[in-house]
Amino acid sequence: MRLTMTSFFPKALETIAETRVSVRRITDFMLIPELRSIENETHSQANNTLHSDPNNEKNNASQGTSETLNMPAKDGSDIVAVNSPKKAILNNLTMKLHKNELLAIVGPVGCGxxxxxxxxxxxxxxxxxxMDIAQQEGRPQSALRMSYSAQSPWIFAGTIRSNILFGAPFDQERYDTVIKACELTRDLSLFPQGDETVIGEKGVTLSGGQRARVSLARAAYRDSDVYILDDPLSAVDPKVGRALFENCINGLLKDKARVLVTHQLQYIKHCENVIVLEQGQVTHTGRVDDVMREEVVVETQVDDGASIKSVKMRAKFVDVLREFAKKAPEVSEDEEAAEISRAAAEANAAAHLTTAAAAEAVSMYDDVDAPEKNLTVEEVQEGETPIKVYYDFFRLGSSPFQLILVVLSLAGAQAILVAGDFFLSKWSSQSAEEQKRSYYPTVFGIYCLATVIMTLARSFLFFHSVSESSRSIFMAMLNALLHTGIDFFHANPHGRVLNRFSKDMANCDELLPYVFFDATQIVFMLFGSVIVVCVVNAWIVIAIPFLLAGFIGLRSVYIRTSRQVKRIDSQTRSPIYSQLSETLDGLTSVRAFGAGERFMNRFVEAQESNGRAFFAYLICARWLGFRLDVLSALFIGVTAVACVAVRDTQQAAMVGLALNYVIQLSGELQWAIRQSVEAAILMVSVEPKVTFSDMSLTYPRGDGPVLKNISLEFKGGEKIGIVGRTGAGKSSLIGAIFRLVETTTGNPPHRGGISIDGIDISQIGMHDLREKMAIIPQEPFLFRGSLRFNLDPTSKHQDADIWAALEAAELKRTVEALP
Structure with a gap:
């Protein structure tokens, strides 16, 4: 009764409250309108649906085309809005796209x-x-297929081939044609396993240009009706960009309808039509020659307030560069191959660090065999958790003196409980007149008050110690994560990191304190029960060693299995987070390619894999519970027989007290075994002037240096341009300055050194170093929160500074227009 009221009942109330909150959240999530429902609702409100247009089909036939995509605006009203129909992003759009046509979408940043x-x-x-779509006769409108290449290329964990095929059947001829058109042939030839090279989550093993080309190849491989290409050439150098446009966009896909978003004006002359956007409005549209004559395209591409004269000045500067290029020696094929080799070296180094999640991801596609090499599998520790882990855990939150206080409070509380039971037994054995004396209620009341005080004291001291330990572990994890090298993120997908910071930290914060408290509390209760039973009937002492031997034997068998099952449960949970995070990152691409069901099945497989491990863990607990119940029933029977055997020498009250404690002892032993095992299992969550001087950089486990013998000096106030082919090592150079590559295998990541104002950056703390530098990354990243928080997350700057930065970035007008 005591264990039920003090432990099980409060936990039951807590679980009920958490269940209500969880059910409400799940209900709210399930009631969110689905994408298709939103479309139907908005179309029905406007009395518009996607439909075939026979007139367009006739027109197209006369033009030698067969498909048309219309988006006419009606009554000058808004076309597209997000979240609220009152705030439209695009207004008054009218366009028509035929087969064989290339439509260019241009405009300043943020125009829509x-x-x-x-x-x-x-x-x-x-x-x-x-939006009206005219299809070929006999072909359903729902059969329209679209391919999409995102502005920020989405690459999932898997092989390069699986990223390109994206679930489509493998056609060798088509595949080779796409690889050649997307300028990937030489890159793949130098990668460790060619197109079977496993790339990490978000394509971290590829350069920005390689990710863009893989994304474009994915779109081109699919035989679609419309290709939507959102600025696919921005991440590649001019030479590769020209080849991609000529061989892929305007070559391989020339017979398809294409929409190309671009800032590179040199390609507009090859387009049939152009749309100029500005602040969500179509300012100019029509044939390229007509729009170019007005020079509006050029004006739109430059900064606000810039004139044609300034553009011509820039054009003159470009002519100078071209003249210089003519005089400069041409890059040889060997040098170009060497640049690709550098990219391959980065991929090879990172491939050694590629995660098990990548290997699991490729199994989603029938045409790809899971790679067997270069995988860093998430480790599953075997054996019992070392005692040092327990010691280190408590040491993080308490001093030795505090730990002694915790032990004394636990022992004191149990001693008062046992003394109170003895006193109550003595009180009940007195005569009726004696029981009425005020002495007994007074003393028993003191026992009760002391019990409450000691119980609160032990609970406060224990939970304060454990919570401080958990907080220290979290801060140590976060600090280590913020100061780790970039290779850690190559080797560990987001799902694995999230698993450590979510489920494992939840174990440390929520489950581990309660389980530890129950286990330690019951240990002292066991000592108290054994003492009471032995005092009342010494013969029971003979049976206790056999009982303990049985319990300990069962525990040793159970813990060996359950600990490993729990570790498997923790390991199989990481792919769930990785799969969910990866799918959300590329949700638009997944929908555009119709791969939603495939990714849903992949998520279900990961969930079921984790569910099987968790179910096996529950079965192990039931196996232990049944055997503990049998041992407890045997011990109760032995105790009852022993009490009957010595009935003439025992008082009835003391025999009742002994039997009561025996019954408690069997239940407490079961609970102690379970909680001690649970504590051991949960401890799995605890197992814990810039100068380049002859600098070379090698990635961990790389085959060779990515940067070789670089000696440079950047003086204060200088603007330095770093140029080179895709994969030449530009990002690696920036990574070296920010110390993103650190010693991981005992070999220094860079020979020579980098110094700022004469100070070796290797001798500066990472926090101090990075706090003094700023970077505009190749792929922008924004935090969830306000615009001000993203601009000044540390709240160190005044409003005037922030507005000055916005004005310098040409964002002041945009921000002022925000609600």
Whole structure:
């Protein structure tokens, strides 16, 4: 009764409250309108649906084309909005795209070009107007296929081939043609396993240009009706960009309808039509020659307030560069291959660190065999958790004196409980007159008060110690994560890191304190029960060693299995987080390619794999419980027989007290075994002037240096341009300055050194070093929160500084227009 009221009942109330909150959250999530429902609702409100247009089919036939994509605006009303129909992103859009045509979308940053692509993909709801599609005769409208290459290339963990095929059947001829058109042939020839090279989560083993080309190859491999390409050439150098445009966009796909978002004006002359966007409005549209004559495209691409004269000055500068290029020696094939080799070296080094999640990801596709090499599998520790782990855990939150206080409070509370039971037994054995004396109620009341005080004291001291230990572990993990090298993120997918910071930390914060408290509390209760039973009937002492031997034997058998099952449960949970995070990152691409069901099945497989491990853990607990119940029943029977045998020498009250403690002892032993095993299992969560001087850089486990013998000096106030082919090592150079590559295998990542104002950066703490530098990354990253928080996350700057930065970035008008 005491264990039930003090432990099980409060936990039951807590579980009920948490269940209500969880059910409400799940209900709210399940009631969110689905994408298709949003489309139907908005179309029905405007009385518009996607439909075939016979007139367009006739027109197309006369033009030698067979498919048309229309987006006419009606009554000058808004076309596309997000979240609220009152705030439209794109307004008054009218366009027509035929087969064999290339439509260019141009405009300044933030004008709505990517939103235009999202509208074509039906990722944004229509407020009014319609999008009409005329298909070939005999072909259902729902059969329209679209391919999409995102502005920020989405690459999932798997092989390069699986990223390109994306679940489509493998066609060797088509595949080779796409690889050649996307300028990937030489890159793949130098990768460790060619197109079977496993790339990490988000393509971390590839350079920015390689990710862009893989994303473009994925779109080109699929035989689609419309290709939506959101600025795919921005991440590659001019030479590769020209080859991609000529061989892929305007070569391999020349017979398809294509939408190209671009800032590179040299390609516009090859387009049939162009749309100029500005602040969500179409300012100019039509044939390229007509729009170019107005010079509006050029004006749109430059900064606000810039004139044609300034553009011509820039053009003159470009002519100078071209003249210089003519005089400069041409890059030889060997030198170009060497640049690709550097990229391959980065991929090879990172491939050694590629995660098990990548290997699991490729199994989703029938055409790809899971690679057997270069995988760093998440380790599953075997054997019992060392005693040092327990010691280190408590040491993080308490001093030795505090630990002694915790032990004394636990022992004191149990001693008062046992003394109170003895006193109650003595009180009940007195005569009726004697029991009425005020002495007994007074003393028993003191026992009760002392019990409450000691119970609260032991609980406070224990939970304070454990919570401080958990907090220290979290801060140590976070500090280590913020100061680790970039190779750690190559070797560990987001799901694994999230698993450590979510489930494992939840174990340390929520489950581990309660389990430890129960286990230690019951240990002292066991000592108290054994003492009481032995005092009342010494013969029971003979049976206790056999009972303990049985319990300990069962525990040793159970813990060996359950600990490993729990570790498997923890390991199989990481792919769930990785799969979910990866799918959400590329949700638009997944929908555009119709791969939603495939990714859902992959998530279900990961969930079921984890569910099987967790179910096996529960079965192990039931196996132990049944055998503990049998041992407890035998011990109770032995105790009862022993009490009957010495009935003439025992008082009835003391025999009742002994039997009561025996019954408690059997239940407490079971609970002690279970909680001690649970504590051991949960401890799995605890197992814990810039100068380049002859600098070379090698990635951990890399085959050779990525940067070789670089000696440079950047003086204060200078603007230094770093140029080179895709994969030449530009990002690696920046990574070296920020010390993203650190010693991991005992070999220094860079020979020579890098110094700033004469100070060796290797001798500066990472926090101090990075706090003094700023970077604009190749792929922008924004935090969830306000715009001000993203601009000044540490709240160190005044409003004037922030507005000055916005004005310098040409964002002041945009921010002022925000609600």
């Amino acid at each position: 070009k990517s939103s235009f692509c999202m509208a074509l993909l039906q990722e944004l709801p229509l407020v009014s107007g319609s």
